Amino acid sequence: MSANPSPSPAQVLVVDDEPDLRDLYELTLTREGYHVDAAANLAQAWLCLKEKRFDAVITDMRLPDGLGMELLTGMQAQQRAERCIVMTAYGSAENAVEALKAGAFDYLTKPVDLKQFRTVVASAIQDTGQIYKSGRGTPGPAKAAGALDRLDSEPASLRRMVGDSEPMRLVKQRIVKVARSMAPVLVRGESGTGKELVARAIHACSHRAEAPFVAVNCGAIPENLLEAEFFGAKKGSYTGATQDRDGYFQAARKGTLFLDEIGDLPLAMQSKLLRAIQERSVRSLGSTQEDAVDVRIVSATHKDLAADVAAGRFRQDLFFRLNVIEIAVPPLRERRSDLPALCEALLAKIAQESDMPVPALSSALLAQLASHPLSGNVRELENLLHRAVALSDGSELHVDFVPGQPSNGPPAVTGDLQSYLDQQEREVLVKTLTETGFNRTAAAARLGLNLRQIRYRIARLNITTPFGDDAHDDTP
Numbered sequence: 493m494s495a496n497p498s499p500s501p502a503q504v505l506v507v508d509d510e511p512d513l514r515d516l517y518e519l520t521l522t523r524e525g526y527h528v529d530a531a532a533n534l535a536q537a538w539l540c541l542k543e544k545r546f547d548a549v550i551t552d553m554r555l556p557d558g559l560g561m562e563l564l565t566g567m568q569a570q571q572r573a574e575r576c577i578v579m580t581a582y583g584s585a586e587n588a589v590e591a592l593k594a595g596a597f598d599y600l601t602k603p604v605d606l607k608q609f610r611t612v613v614a615s616a617i618q619d620t621g622q623i624y625k626s627g628r629g630t631p632g633p634a635k636a637a638g639a640l641d642r643l644d645s646e647p648a649s650l651r652r653m654v655g656d657s658e659p660m661r662l663v664k665q666r667i668v669k670v671a672r673s674m675a676p677v678l679v680r681g682e683s684g685t686g687k688e689l690v691a692r693a694i695h696a697c698s699h700r701a702e703a704p705f706v707a708v709n710c711g712a713i714p715e716n717l718l719e720a721e722f723f724g725a726k727k728g729s730y731t732g733a734t735q736d737r738d739g740y741f742q743a744a745r746k747g748t749l750f751l752d753e754i755g756d757l758p759l760a761m762q763s764k765l766l767r768a769i770q771e772r773s774v775r776s777l778g779s780t781q782e783d784a785v786d787v788r789i790v791s792a793t794h795k796d797l798a799a800d801v802a803a804g805r806f807r808q809d810l811f812f813r814l815n816v817i818e819i820a821v822p823p824l825r826e827r828r829s830d831l832p833a834l835c836e837a838l839l840a841k842i843a844q845e846s847d848m849p850v851p852a853l854s855s856a857l858l859a860q861l862a863s864h865p866l867s868g869n870v871r872e873l874e875n876l877l878h879r880a881v882a883l884s885d886g887s888e889l890h891v892d893f894v895p896g897q898p899s900n901g902p903p904a905v906t907g908d909l910q911s912y913l914d915q916q917e918r919e920v921l922v923k924t925l926t927e928t929g930f931n932r933t934a935a936a937a938r939l940g941l942n943l944r945q946i947r948y949r950i951a952r953l954n955i956t957t958p959f960g961d962d963a964h965d966d967t968p
Contacts (some may be wrong), residue, residue: 501527502545502617507537507551507563508579509574519614520606534558541572548616550577553587562899568595570930575616575673579604585770585809585962592816598674601770611786612674619672640818649696653689654837655830659822663690670817670822671697676769678754678814679792681821683948684871688752690821694790695729695748701746708740711756712943714934720777723768729778741774741785754814755795755806757806789814821920822870831862838874851881857889858965868952879913918953921946925955 503524506517511532518744520530529546531537534557541549551560556738564576575597597616600609650664670677671694675804679687695705713721718840720730724739740749768774769789774784791814800806824831836943843850857880866872880889920939928934936946949955949967 501525502547505529505531505537505540505546505549505574505615506547507531507534507555507560509533509552509556512554517609518719520609520645525613526613526617526772532556533548534563537563537565537744539566541574541621545572546574548577548613549574550579550600550613551873552579552602553581553591561587561594562792563623564591564594564596573618574964576701577612577616585813589812589816592673593954596675605784608784608786615674615699615786649689649693653686653693654834655827655865656833657822657827657829659827661795661952663821664693666819666897667693668697670694670932674788674816675816676789676940677817677819678797679790679796679819679821681792682823682869683794683951684869685821685823686870687794687821688750690819690931691748691750691752691790691792695750695788698748698788700747700788704744705750706744707750707752709752711946711947713759715761718758719764721753721811722761722765724773724779726776726778729751729776735777739774739776740789741768742783744785744787746786749789750788753792753793755793755800756799759805760808760809762807766807766813769810769813795900824866824873828862834873835861835871835877837883842874842878846881851884852891870950871948873950917949918955919947921953921955925950950957 498703502525502713504521505882506514506521506528508514508517509531514530514532518530521528526547529540532542533555535550537551540546549563551563553560561577564578565573576595577598578588578596579593579600579602581602588601591741601613625786650667651665653660666691677691677694679690681687681812684910691707692705693702708721720739722739722741724738724742727735728768751765771782772786773784775782797806797811797815801808824834832853835858837854840850846897861873861876864876868875921935924935924938925932928938932944932946932950936943939946939951
């Protein structure tokens, strides 16, 4: 019985006009087990690409007969499957962003750090290999590229994004496409549209799916703890630091770091975050050395960051770094055809959490929900369905509430039901906030909510606190 043949080595093309650097890259990659071809200019690179398919192409930005960007855009036009890594001069942030927007898998800054070089090339090769798995394309450039726009086996993370409307279909297609690079993604959308679901789907569709996904609510971290939370801290670096601990960047190593509500970061922290993204390394609080981190950044906001940049509230250079690729999540009012499927999915979730049979979705309830503005989007829809389930006395949900209940029964509901329920919720929230000294963390815990949920309710119900947006969030 013959032994199984060993897999053929990955094929890498290096394009650089400096002989010493070509030799260095070739030696480094050969030691990693790759087969390396080299080219000194664009013309030689195109000859190599004409002869065979590669797993990864690494090209310098400036070449004697043109720009590496021309090679990248040409490969994109031919729908080639190779992942392209672009090398830029130190400080050429604009070139790096331009390359990522043009479809580069990643970029490297010269002088190249060889450890980072090996990591990026390995990621690119792993990603290219996934295209050629059974059922997802064969080693033909056009077919492999076509695999970017479809999923033969849809990940659970995409199935959780309920809805087959045209806006949602386009969002899902974009997720699958952008997942296959290292380019930072900015997910933009109103509160309650499901921006974190989009971020999780990007992670699940990428070659990083088996690595950690770390979600961070930038608006929920006290400003004096931001640096330690993001970058880690050494024992004794601040009062209460009794041992070394990792930050979010270290926790997300080889995976995805999701920065929710990125617009809430103060300017001082924005500067430190920008440096971490550019240098791909972080320095823990109290440490004298930096640690390389391999993470993919996905951020989200409900704010108009471009307007914040113009107003001086958000750094322009950080905005350009984060907004390489944008995914706009549509509000519920723009995907009303998804409402029945969303209701069914949310009711199933509510029933599972409550250990009860799934209630039937009556046409009357669906009609009432369809006529509601739903300005809070899917999050508000889920809240309304929770209330409908709580008020139901049977297996089917009803909305035929009759004004004028007996004095010993539930209070009479006059006028709009939603307004009545909002008023009841508002009274409970105000009472609990008052009793806890407007400490939102404590109030949320007493009501069985998390900090994000109580903040959403305070904003939706227009509850004014004595401290404004700076209300206390620390636990007593």
